[in-house]
Amino acid sequence: MNASTRLSLGLGLSGAIALIAAVWLGQTPIAFPIPNDVSTQAIVWEIRLPRALTAWCVGAALGLAGAALQGLLRNPLADSGVLGLSGFAALGAVLAFAFGVAALAPLGALMFALVAALIVTALGWSSRGSATLALIGVGLSSFAGGLIALVLNLAPNPGALADLVNWTLGSVEARSLEDAALVGGFLVVGAVLIAFAAPGLRALTLGEEAAVAIGADLSRTRLLVVLGAAACTGGATAVAGVIGFVGIAAPHLVRALAGHDPARLLLPSALAGGVLLVCADIAVRLLPTDSELKLGVAAALIGGPVFALIAAKLAERGGES
Amino acid sequence: MSVLLQMVGVSAALGATRALVDLSLSVQPGELIALLGPNGAGKTTLLRAALGFIAPQAGTVLLGDADPRALSSRTRARRAAYMPQQPSAAWPIPVESLVALGRFAHGGVPERLSVEDRRAVDAAIAVCDLERLRSRRMDELSGGERMRAHLARTLAQRAPLLLLDEPTAGLDPAQALGVAEILRVHAAKNGAVLFSTHDIALAANGADRVLLIQGGACIAEGAPATALNPEALERAYGRPGRLEDIKGGLVATFR
Numbered sequence: 001m002n003a004s005t006r007l008s009l010g011l012g013l014s015g016a017i018a019l020i021a022a023v024w025l026g027q028t029p030i031a032f033p034i035p036n037d038v039s040t041q042a043i044v045w046e047i048r049l050p051r052a053l054t055a056w057c058v059g060a061a062l063g064l065a066g067a068a069l070q071g072l073l074r075n076p077l078a079d080s081g082v083l084g085l086s087g088f089a090a091l092g093a094v095l096a097f098a099f100g101v102a103a104l105a106p107l108g109a110l111m112f113a114l115v116a117a118l119i120v121t122a123l124g125w126s127s128r129g130s131a132t133l134a135l136i137g138v139g140l141s142s143f144a145g146g147l148i149a150l151v152l153n154l155a156p157n158p159g160a161l162a163d164l165v166n167w168t169l170g171s172v173e174a175r176s177l178e179d180a181a182l183v184g185g186f187l188v189v190g191a192v193l194i195a196f197a198a199p200g201l202r203a204l205t206l207g208e209e210a211a212v213a214i215g216a217d218l219s220r221t222r223l224l225v226v227l228g229a230a231a232c233t234g235g236a237t238a239v240a241g242v243i244g245f246v247g248i249a250a251p252h253l254v255r256a257l258a259g260h261d262p263a264r265l266l267l268p269s270a271l272a273g274g275v276l277l278v279c280a281d282i283a284v285r286l287l288p289t290d291s292e293l294k295l296g297v298a299a300a301l302i303g304g305p306v307f308a309l310i311a312a313k314l315a316e317r318g319g320e321s
Numbered sequence: 322m323s324v325l326l327q328m329v330g331v332s333a334a335l336g337a338t339r340a341l342v343d344l345s346l347s348v349q350p351g352e353l354i355a356l357l358g359p360n361g362a363g364k365t366t367l368l369r370a371a372l373g374f375i376a377p378q379a380g381t382v383l384l385g386d387a388d389p390r391a392l393s394s395r396t397r398a399r400r401a402a403y404m405p406q407q408p409s410a411a412w413p414i415p416v417e418s419l420v421a422l423g424r425f426a427h428g429g430v431p432e433r434l435s436v437e438d439r440r441a442v443d444a445a446i447a448v449c450d451l452e453r454l455r456s457r458r459m460d461e462l463s464g465g466e467r468m469r470a471h472l473a474r475t476l477a478q479r480a481p482l483l484l485l486d487e488p489t490a491g492l493d494p495a496q497a498l499g500v501a502e503i504l505r506v507h508a509a510k511n512g513a514v515l516f517s518t519h520d521i522a523l524a525a526n527g528a529d530r531v532l533l534i535q536g537g538a539c540i541a542e543g544a545p546a547t548a549l550n551p552e553a554l555e556r557a558y559g560r561p562g563r564l565e566d567i568k569g570g571l572v573a574t575f576r
Contacts, residue, residue, distance in 0.1 A: 002432065074411035074412075199425070199430065202422070202425075202430070202431075203422060203425055204411065205410050205411050205412050205414060205419075205422065206408070206409075206411075206474075207405065207408075207409060207411065209369070209372075209374060209403070209405055210403060210404070210405050210408065212374070213372060213394075213397075213398060213401075213402065213403035213405075214398050214402075214422055214423060214425040214426060214474075214478060215394045215395040215397070215398035215399075215425045215426030216394060217393075217394055259414065259415065259418065260412040260413050260414045260458070261412070261414055261418060261431065262412060263430075264432075
């Protein structure tokens with residue numbers, strides 16, 4: 001068994017443990033084994049487990065999308081949030097919610113994430129300096145933010161406003177098993193697409209032309225990653241709102257253990273993203289705050305400094321390896 | 322024996338600039354050919370045109386028997402291996418993994434190398450003297466070691482034709498000679514090498530043939546001692562220069 005298989009097994013196991021912990025821990029303590037009364041059963045099966053599963057799927061989707069985008073753009077600072085995919089996905093979902101067609105929210109999130117992915121890879125392909133790429137993402141995110149504000153202003157039903165604002169902060173509170181299944185479905189589709197792109201991502205280590213010269217089909221790789229990342233981000237955002245930095249933190253945590261190989265990094269990144277978000281969600285549930293801290297806010301509070309740290313490290317090496 | 326690369330009357334432009342002008346070249350198995358010329362002469366463009374990365378405006382390029390732009394990237398990779406100028410690795414992977422990337426077109430992936438893949442990787446590592454650096458990370462190597470690692474990756478591809486863009490740039494004289502020897506060995510095994518360089522002495526002493534270009538056009542072609550005459554050197558580089566035969570080899574001097 002090689003090192004990256006061991007890594008993935010370890011992370012998968014950690015995910016299972018985190019899910020079990022998420023079911024046990026909370027405001028209402030639960031005895032072991034789970035008592036068979038109606039209220040406990042409801043807490044476990046209808047509240048905590050769906051919520052934890054949703055968190056895991058969202059984290060895995062964002063971790064996977066981050067690792068794939070980083071491989072494609074050869075940039076450890078790339079992820080759905082930084083590159084504006086999440087912002088655009090949120091815009092797509094907000095449009096659907098605001099105009100009363102909530103059922104179309106996942107589709108809207110997917111389509112808008114796809115648009116952002118196309119824009120950012122088209123621009124980021126030719127100018128792949130870390131800073132340039134991050135700036136393109138900042139531009140897209142602000143633009144999406146502006147449009148979301150516009151939609152909220154024009155929303156026909158002002159009562160929904162508070163809900164929508166809350167939702168853009170990112171949370172997995174009160175999600176059902178259907179929500180978990182929805183993001184899980186998007187995750188599976190995204191994972192299949194990205195798995196086919198893995199060899200191309202590995203070849204891209206050499207740079208664009210050298211990758212083609214060793215036999216990689218880059219237009220295919222690029223298309224697969226764009227579609228896969230859009231599916232992952234669209235699904236995650238449609239269900240949980242905007243949750244940033246998981247896509248940066250997860251690959252960063254496992255990169256050295258995966259031997260810095262962008263193909264071998266994909267599975268561990270997804271598994272690490274799942275663990276991270278389940279743990280973060282347990283933390284926000286247990287924190288003794290008056291109103292529960294939003295998961296997206298917590299992720300940003302932890303992820304922001306991690307992002308800055310990686311950026312500083314990159315600047316120190318001059319961005320070259 | 323079949324021709325590995327044939328360029329006939331190739332002209333190409335990069336944006337509004339004319340990068341190649343009516344250039345012809347043919348590369349046979351066994352040949353070691355140096356591509357010389359000042360900065361911006363079109364050396365890189367020529368190599369990229371040979372791989373089909375840019376479409377010529379006129380003329381034909383044949384890699385083996387086909388236009389490289391009509392070949393799938395895998396088929397092309399089995400015919401020609403390419404090392405770009407200042408080759409880099411975006412991620413600090415180990416040397417061995419980098420070299421194994423050369424097996425991409427043969428279906429080899431680092432976790433599952435076939436016996437043949439492994440043999441090619443090991444041979445390339447041995448030839449490039451990387452044995453004790455196998456598991457070192459790319460970002461821990463010196464400039465010369467890094468260049469040898471990329472060269473090993475190119476060799477592991479086992480393509481008959483090597484197209485190398487300044488494989489000795491930034492190397493000390495001993496390292497540069499070492500690279501030239503590796504290229505000579507590849508050519509001797511019925512392969513062929515076309516490499517660009519600014520090291521006129523290295524080209525004059527090491528290559529079978531030189532192609533001197535300027536402004537995208539051929540100034541001189543042939544055996545180094547005759548092609549690199551004072552007239553051609555001055556036309557190419559804009560300053561009077563000549564090749565001198567001192568004991569043990571040729572040196573180029575410019576005034």
